[in-house]
Amino acid sequence: MKISAQEEYGLRCLVQLANLPSGESLTLPQIAEREGISAANAGKLMWLLNKAGFVNSTRGTKGGYFLARPADDIYLNEIIKVLDEDVLSSHCDSYTGVMDKCVHTGDCGIRPVIVGLHEIVENALSRITLAQMVGNEKTVDAMFHSIQGINRTIEPQRV
Amino acid sequence: MKISAQEEYGLRCLVQLANLPSGESLTLPQIAEREGISAANAGKLMWLLNKAGFVNSTRGTKGGYFLARPADDIYLNEIIKVLDEDVLSSHCDSYTGVMDKCVHTGDCGIRPVIVGLHEIVENALSRITLAQMVGNEKTVDAMFHSIQGINRTIEPQRV
DNA sequence: TCAATTCATTACTTTTTAGTCAAGATTGAG
């Protein structure tokens, strides 16, 4: 269970844009430098994010990328869904071994656990916006734990 | 954020062994058939799990694999740690782009989120035993949600 | 003993993911 390179770097690039004063934009070399990746790689990531509607771009001198929507309106689960295709809905089509379909047809004790795990992650991500990732480590860490702390699936107790 | 093939199939093979009546064992072809993977692949997985101490094996006719410990004593996070190396503790060494180290030295808003996500998963897995994955889909699903429901990180409220 | 069965280990091949390159298109400045 790990995050892919595309998710990691794509997310980082978006945070760089979210970090920007309103009206400004970043070029590929600028993004690349700030994240320590190559400009070519940044280009590919921004292309994906552009296609998905998270960023807009302008060409030519003074061109660059900027967020297409307000950062506090973009939730991380939307981003992750674009950067790494959704496996939650197709688990049994993805891990088929040498067969065409999962062998545990119908009754399966694995699926609820794996799918449940992915749901937990999805759930956690859907509570965080891009805007909330801007800031220093301490602030973001506090935000994360505060949000996840509220993530209770238990019913309120009666007193 | 997805589970790797090794995690998926390794876990499945262990569940097959956990499913077994006490004293019995499964050969590689048997495991392979039950999981719809090749015997060679099953062999590699079982080799890993054997090295890690989750299963024991006997050779020769009537040989096979069986759990080295009681299934209700094996937690999923231990298994996953063996099947897919731990990324939780080394995030900034893994995604370094073209540099040697992460660029956001010291103060980073990404790390707490990524690390936090992995912690959530680790946490969820550490609450489930292999024994709890034996059973039909409905039972396991109920077990999973019941356990995760209790997974609250919020302090008890004062009244 | 000897042959069949089974695990053990390492090397190899294939597939997938990650990352790079190069040619093209658009924009703005002078």
Added chain:
DNA sequence: CTCAATCTTGACTAAAAAGTAATGAATTGA
């Protein structure tokens, strides 16, 4: 208009993960 800066796009290359093959070693039973 022309040029340099910049994004766009698809093909290409490299690296990592997944899966296969082959050889060797232990065990059992005839």
